[in-house]
Amino acid sequence: MKIYSFEKLDCWQHARKLAAWVYLNTKNFPREEKLGIVSQMRRAAISIASNIAEGTSRTTTKDQAKFSVIAYSSTIELLNDFIISYDLEHFDEKQYNEGRELIELQTLLIAKLRKSQQATKRLNS
Numbered sequence: 001m002k003i004y005s006f007e008k009l010d011c012w013q014h015a016r017k018l019a020a021w022v023y024l025n026t027k028n029f030p031r032e033e034k035l036g037i038v039s040q041m042r043r044a045a046i047s048i049a050s051n052i053a054e055g056t057s058r059t060t061t062k063d064q065a066k067f068s069v070i071a072y073s074s075t076i077e078l079l080n081d082f083i084i085s086y087d088l089e090h091f092d093e094k095q096y097n098e099g100r101e102l103i104e105l106q107t108l109l110i111a112k113l114r115k116s117q118q119a120t121k122r123l124n125s
Contacts, residue, residue: 006056011109015049015071018102022078025099029090037090041081047074048106052113065117072110079103 006012022045026038048071055067082103086096 004053004056006053009052009056009113011071011106011113012049012052014102014106014109015045015052018078018106019045019049021099021102025091025095026085029085033090037081037085037088041078041085044074044078044081047071048078048110052110061117065114068110068114068117072107072114075103075106075110 019042022041026041029038051067051071051074055064055071058064058067079100082091082096082099085091091099
């Protein structure tokens, strides 16, 4: 079985873990939130991994960077929804701290990926 380049990225591997965490930790939200904030959080979490993966298929550094920016933006969107969910008491303090750490690590990994893309761009210029 072929392993694609995105599957080797720490950034993508962590995004997968983050998405799984979001799915597991939102399954017990109130029923009225299933089509609201739960759906929004899950879509944002999937978007992070999807955009990292899609970016690796692009041939130009500029295109790759565009998808990294989208992944970062989705991570910030997830953080916002996560904070609001905590404010609404859908997460306990342990979940909040754990989720917050996962999200913060994701932003750092995307920043590292972006820095790598910029370095590649400079080398190719």
